[in-house]
Amino acid sequence: MEPVSHGITLDGVARFVDIATDALSSAREEIDALNVYPVPDGDTGTNMFLTVSAARDELRAARAADPDLSLEAGLALLARAALMGARGNSGVILSQMLRAYVTHLAVAGTDDRRASTIAAAMAAATDASYAAVGTPVEGTILTVARAASDAAVETAERPGARARDVFTAAAAAARVALARTPEQLPVLAQAGVVDAGGRGLTVVLDAVETTSTGRRPMPYAAPIGTHLIPVATALPSDDLTEDGPAYEVMYLLDLSPETEDDDVVALRKTLAGLGDSLVVVGGGGLWNVHVHVDDVGAAIEAGITAGRPYRIRVTHFAEQIAESRHKASARRGRKVVAVAAGPGLAELFESAGAVVVPGGPGQRPSTGQLLEAITACGAAEVVILPNDADTVRAAEIAARTAEAEHAIKVEVIPTHAQVQGLAAISVHEPGRAFDADVREMTATARHARHGAVTVAARQAITMAGPCEPGDALGVIAGDFAVVGSDLEAVANDVLERLLAGGGELVTIVSGEGGVELAGRVAAQVEHRHPHVDVAVHEGGQPRYPLLVSVE
Numbered sequence: 001m002e003p004v005s006h007g008i009t010l011d012g013v014a015r016f017v018d019i020a021t022d023a024l025s026s027a028r029e030e031i032d033a034l035n036v037y038p039v040p041d042g043d044t045g046t047n048m049f050l051t052v053s054a055a056r057d058e059l060r061a062a063r064a065a066d067p068d069l070s071l072e073a074g075l076a077l078l079a080r081a082a083l084m085g086a087r088g089n090s091g092v093i094l095s096q097m098l099r100a101y102v103t104h105l106a107v108a109g110t111d112d113r114r115a116s117t118i119a120a121a122m123a124a125a126t127d128a129s130y131a132a133v134g135t136p137v138e139g140t141i142l143t144v145a146r147a148a149s150d151a152a153v154e155t156a157e158r159p160g161a162r163a164r165d166v167f168t169a170a171a172a173a174a175r176v177a178l179a180r181t182p183e184q185l186p187v188l189a190q191a192g193v194v195d196a197g198g199r200g201l202t203v204v205l206d207a208v209e210t211t212s213t214g215r216r217p218m219p220y221a222a223p224i225g226t227h228l229i230p231v232a233t234a235l236p237s238d239d240l241t242e243d244g245p246a247y248e249v250m251y252l253l254d255l256s257p258e259t260e261d262d263d264v265v266a267l268r269k270t271l272a273g274l275g276d277s278l279v280v281v282g283g284g285g286l287w288n289v290h291v292h293v294d295d296v297g298a299a300i301e302a303g304i305t306a307g308r309p310y311r312i313r314v315t316h317f318a319e320q321i322a323e324s325r326h327k328a329s330a331r332r333g334r335k336v337v338a339v340a341a342g343p344g345l346a347e348l349f350e351s352a353g354a355v356v357v358p359g360g361p362g363q364r365p366s367t368g369q370l371l372e373a374i375t376a377c378g379a380a381e382v383v384i385l386p387n388d389a390d391t392v393r394a395a396e397i398a399a400r401t402a403e404a405e406h407a408i409k410v411e412v413i414p415t416h417a418q419v420q421g422l423a424a425i426s427v428h429e430p431g432r433a434f435d436a437d438v439r440e441m442t443a444t445a446r447h448a449r450h451g452a453v454t455v456a457a458r459q460a461i462t463m464a465g466p467c468e469p470g471d472a473l474g475v476i477a478g479d480f481a482v483v484g485s486d487l488e489a490v491a492n493d494v495l496e497r498l499l500a501g502g503g504e505l506v507t508i509v510s511g512e513g514g515v516e517l518a519g520r521v522a523a524q525v526e527h528r529h530p531h532v533d534v535a536v537h538e539g540g541q542p543r544y545p546l547l548v549s550v551e
Contacts, residue, residue, distance in 0.1 A: 008105065010074045012211060014063065017056040017078065020207035024049040027203050029409075034196035044196035046404055047088030051095055052204070053400060054085025057393075075102045083288050084252060084311075087404075089277050090141055090197035092250075092290045093129050094204070096281035097145065100128035103283075118163045119156035122149040122170060134268060134278030134291075139185030141197030147177030148205055164212040171205040178202050245275040245292040248315040249299040253287040255307040260285060263306045270302040331380035331408065334430045334437070337373045338385040339365055339395075341418050342511065342541030352425045354385070361543055364391050370398035375406050381434045383441065384412045387421035389478060411438045415445050416478060418539065419507055419549035423448035449501065450549045451476045451494040453487055491521045491546050499529060503550035506534045514545030521546065 024031075024045065031045025058081035063069050069077075079099040086095035104121035126149040130136050151173030152166045181195040182188040188195055210216050255263050264280060264287065271278050275293035282288055289309070293299045296314050303309035336353065340346035341360030349356050355377045357365045374382050382402070386395040392414045399410035411434075415421045424445040429437055456471040462480035467473060474482030474494040481497065484490040495506065506525050510518035515538060522534045539547060 008071065010063070010069065010071045013071070013074060013078065014056075014059060016207060016211040017052065017059060019210055020204050021049070021053045021056045023203045023207050024052055024200065027199070031196050031199050031203075034193045034199055043088060044090050045200060047091040048094055048197070048200040048204075050087045050400060050404060051082055051085055051091035053396075055079075055082040055098070057081075057397070058085075060393075072106060075106060078102065080286070083282055083286065086281075086288050086290075087250075088248075089279060089290055090200055092279045092281055092288050093132060093141055093197065094201070095288065096132045096279075097125040097129050099281070099283070101125040115156040115161040115163050115166045118166045119149070119152040122152045122166070125149065128281075132279050132281040134272045134280075135276065137185070139181040139183075139188060140195050141201050143181060143184060144174050144177045144195070144198035144201050148174040148201070164209075167205075167209045167212045171202070171209040174198075174202045174205045245277075245294050246317060247294065247296050248277075248290070248292050248317065249296055249312070250288070250290045250314075251300070251303055251309040251312040253282070253289050253303050253307050253309050255285055255287060257285045260287070260307075267302055267306040270305075271299060274298055274302070331378060333379050334381040334383070334434065335377040335379035336383045336385060336425055336428055337370065337377065338421055338425065339370075339387045339391055341387070342539045344538040344540035345418055345422075345509065348422060348537055348539070349385075349425060352428065353430075354425060359386075359388060359391060360541055364388060365394065367394045367397045367401070370395055371401055374398060374402045374408060374410060379408070381409045382411075383428070383438060384410065385415050385421040385424055385445075386412065387415045387418045389416040392416070409434060413438065413442050413445055417448075417450040417452075417547065417549070418541065419450045419509060419547050420445040420448050422507060422509075422537075423549060423551055444551070448549045448551050449477070449498045449503070450547070451481075451498055452544045452548065453491045453494060453546045454544050455487070456483075487545060488517060488520055491517065491548070492524050495521065495525055495548055495550070496528075498548065498550040499525075499532070501550075503532060505551045506532055507549045507551070508534065508536045509539035509541070509547040510536070511539055511541040511544045511546065517545055521548075 028045030028049045031048065032043055035044040055078050059074060059078050062074065062077050079102045082095040082098045086092040101121045101124065104124040105117070126145040129145055130142055133142065136142050148170040152170040155161055155166050155169040178194050178198045181198050182193070185195065267289070268278065268280055271280070271289070271291045274295055275291050277290065277292040279290040280287060289303060291299055300309060300312060335355055338349040338354040338356055339359035340349050340356045346356045346358070355373050357369055357373050359365045370384065374384070384395045384399060386392045392412065395412045399412050402408045402410050413424055415424060424441040427440050427444045429440070432440070452475040454473050454475065456467040456469055456473055459468055460466070462473065462483060464480050464483045467483045472484045472487045472490040473480050474484070474490040476494060476497060482490050482493050484493070499506070508518045508522055518536050522536050525532060525534050541547065
């Protein structure tokens with residue numbers, strides 16, 4: 001979290017969570033493939049991503065609802081959201097580390113940006129992670145955390161050390177410790193991999209370093225001798241281990257704050273006798289429980305004895321693997337899911353092979369509609385084009401859900417305009433590798449400068465000045481940039497501004513009642529810029545007579 005001249009800021013915290021979420025999203029498949037301990041269920045990366053992204057989403061929503069949200073309230077919300085959204089063994093441990101780190105900072109005071117304070121917070125997080133695990137095992141995320149916090153404390157003791165030096169040293173030490181995990185845990189050495197949870201923690205610590213310094217660490221390279229194994233297909237049978245527990249049980253648990261310390265001790269003792277991979281984290285009356293057992297009922301009854309368990313999740317490991325295999329074999333190919341704001345735009349996207357979800361102002365699709373489109377298309381890989389800034393978050397939630405519950409590989413290209421989506425799908429190539437296709441579509445969408453024209457419905461103050469009902473408004477990159485009395489003049493002004501930065505292709509999409517206007521504006525562009533190609537389409541979108549882009 002970014003230390004600045006006046007201590008830690010909520011903007012810095014939010015930036016860290018964004019960077020960490022994006023980094024875990026990019027690395028989650030790699031981390032899932034490393035997952036052989038404590039059970040090879042291939043979901044560690046996904047679980048850590050879902051844990052951090054749950055915290056990010058809650059923080060974003062809280063800041064949107066309350067722009068004056070205090071740092072202290074934001075940190076508390078972040079810790080609670082991570083705890084409630086924690087998934088899997090490593091996700092629960094990560095949530096506890098975050099909670100302990102935040103708690104230590106709150107006690108020290110968020111204006112305290114000394115290196116020693118930051119290092120002490122990291123050490124507290126490591127101590128909390130060890131305390132949360134029923135039987136700590138070296139060669140795991142715990143070992144990587146200890147190496148990082150030890151390096152942080154050592155660095156903080158040096159004269160003139162700054163908080164950013166602490167973060168950098170911690171991230172570097174974590175990467176070194178990760179490379180040594182196969183030496184500490186035989187199952188990792190046998191599989192030829194490093195620890196999955198430890199790898200996830202290095203991603204998070206790298207995000208901390210990036211936030212505090214502005215530098216991105218060197219890309220991770222697996223140590224010589226390690227490799228990635230496709231866990232779901234590498235197992236010889238449906239049994240994860242010959243004698244290991246068959247079920248993962250997780251639940252949130254409300255306890256009485258007055259007796260929770262004793263209740264947790266008793267709960268841990270009971271669950272430790274039922275299975276392994278026990279992690280119990282929390283405080284203040286709210287706890288997250290994770291354990292691997294054969295007797296699911298006994299694990300849940302232990303929670304009922306202690307307090308009020310809810311959000312109970314039970315996973316049968318063999319069924320999880322079988323389902324993953326089935327879903328992977330049943331789905332084929334790649335599809336694009338595009339949100340279209342008009343019938344003509346829908347036809348354009350469909351002609352390019354996309355699955356279309358109706359959208360646009362006043363009828364933006366829900367997360368459920370997007371998820372249904374993703375799952376119903378039958379593809380193993382899906383690219384989503386939300387084509388609207390307010391639909392991006394719903395698309396991201398749908399994507400995460402599809403990945404976690406349906407084993408579909410999904411990427412969201414954050415297109416904020418219909419014309420950006422058209423630009424992206426124009427370079428879509430199903431024959432390319434998935435990541436390469438997403439990169440090409442993303443780059444093309446970003447390079448498409450976009451605008452629009454509309455008519456003011458009421459009196460208002462815009463970034464371009466005051467407007468009256470009936471005025472023509474020109475939009476550039478989502479902001480009102482031109483106010484005028486004539487739609488054609490405003491449209492020409494918008495395009496001239498977009499073309500000022502150069503361009504080879506102008507795309508004009510006519511909306512309701514805008515077909516003739518589109519023709520006149522296209523002719524004007526061809527006259528003034530004969531070297532520029534112009535493409536005109538009928539989109540049929542409401543409210544915006546013209547949508548335009550320059551590539």
